[in-house]
Amino acid sequence: QKEVEQNxxxxxxxxxxxxxxxxxxxxxxxxxxxxxxxxxxxxPELIMSIYSNGDKEDGRFTAQLNKASQYVSLxxxxxxxxxxxxxxxxxxxxxxxxxxxxxxxxGTHLIIQP
Amino acid sequence: xxxxxxxxxxxxxAAGRRMTxxxxxxxxxNAMYWYRQDLGLGLRLIHxxxxxxxxxxxxxxxGYSVSRANTDDFPLTLASAVPSQTSVYFCASSDLPLxxxxxxxxxxxxxxxxTVL
Numbered sequence: 756q757k758e759v760e761q762n763x764x765x766x767x768x769x770x771x772x773x774x775x776x777x778x779x780x781x782x783x784x785x786x787x788x789x790x791x792x793x794x795x796x797x798x799p800e801l802i803m804s805i806y807s808n809g810d811k812e813d814g815r816f817t818a819q820l821n822k823a824s825q826y827v828s829l830x831x832x833x834x835x836x837x838x839x840x841x842x843x844x845x846x847x848x849x850x851x852x853x854x855x856x857x858x859x860x861x862g863t864h865l866i867i868q869p
Numbered sequence: 870x871x872x873x874x875x876x877x878x879x880x881x882x883a884a885g886r887r888m889t890x891x892x893x894x895x896x897x898x899n900a901m902y903w904y905r906q907d908l909g910l911g912l913r914l915i916h917x918x919x920x921x922x923x924x925x926x927x928x929x930x931x932g933y934s935v936s937r938a939n940t941d942d943f944p945l946t947l948a949s950a951v952p953s954q955t956s957v958y959f960c961a962s963s964d965l966p967l968x969x970x971x972x973x974x975x976x977x978x979x980x981x982x983x984t985v986l
Contacts, residue, residue, distance in 0.1 A: 789974065798959060798977040799912070843912065845975075856902045856927060856961075857975055861911035 758782075759846050761860035769868050774831040776863050778844030781825070787847040788820055788827045789857065792840045799843055803829060834867045841865070871895050873978035875960050881984045882950050890945045890981045892960035900963045901943040902927075902975065903935060905956040912959065918943055950985045957982050 758781040768774040776790075787806050791799035805811045805818040805827065817830040827846075831838055841864050845857040876891045894901065903915040904927075914927030918937040932954060934946045943962075947954055961975040 798979050799975075800977070801974050804974060856904075856914040856917050858914075859904075859912040861909065 759844055759858050759860040761844050761863045763861055764864040765866050766863055767866045767868055768834050770834060770836060772834055774834045774838065774865055774867070776829040776831075776842050776865065778827045778860055779825055780827070780846045782846070783822075783825065785846045788818070789845040789847075790818060790829045791843040791845060793843055793862065794840045836867045836869050839865060839867045873960055873962055873976060875958075875978035875981050877981060878979065879982040881986065884951055884985055886950050888947045888950055888983070890958055890960075890983070892943045892945070892978060893941050894962045895941065896962060896964070896976065897940060898962035898964050898976070899940070901937065902961045903933070903943070903945045904959045904961065905929065906959060907956050915945065952985045955983060955985045
């Protein structure tokens with residue numbers, strides 16, 4: 756059974772601070788990991804992908820992956836009110852039997868307080 | 870603008886009625902997916918298609934059917950709608966079947982909000 760777990764929040768962070776979002780996954784066969792941002796009433800949009808252990812930085816965003824601990828995180832530096840959204844962790848498993856999409860966590864609701 | 874188009878954007882439907890949600894993409898992506906999103910349950914995969922002519926079941930396929938007659942279109946049909954199918958439905962696509970390592974970004978449509986009474 757594939758599972759992706761996130762704290763639902765809300766996570767409240769002051770403007771300008773670092774927001775840290777965490778995700779754990781159950782299947783050691785998982786190969787690819789994604790963070791999507793979803794504003795209320797909108798569709799998810801990809802903000803980061805990571806495939807290897809370690810850190811990957813893109814602007815104010817850093818994704819961190821630790822496959823041994825089955826843990827992936829997203830750091831948002833210099834948080835802005837526009838970062839307020841729900842962040843979805845998504846994991847892809849190479850099933851071997853056919854593509855079956857991404858498995859998503861339930862999302863963490865992030866609030867950046869001005 | 871290239872992307873995924875879903876229709877209708879919103880629909881209220883009587884229980885027992887048949888409904889087809891349409892999804893069209895113009896990115897020539899091989900793989901397409903239907904998810905439903907419910908409060909507290911997140912995004913759950915209903916059906917997927919790796920390529921035209923093939924389909925597969927996701928996590929919550931019961932009560933839904935799909936077809937993939939060509940690359941661009943992937944309609945989702947509710948044969949006899951029930952209130953538990955009230956949800957927001959997202960169609961998504963990706964450029965390769967997801968067996969391939971280091972790929973897999975999903976592009977989402979804007980969603981179809983369905984209410985079954």
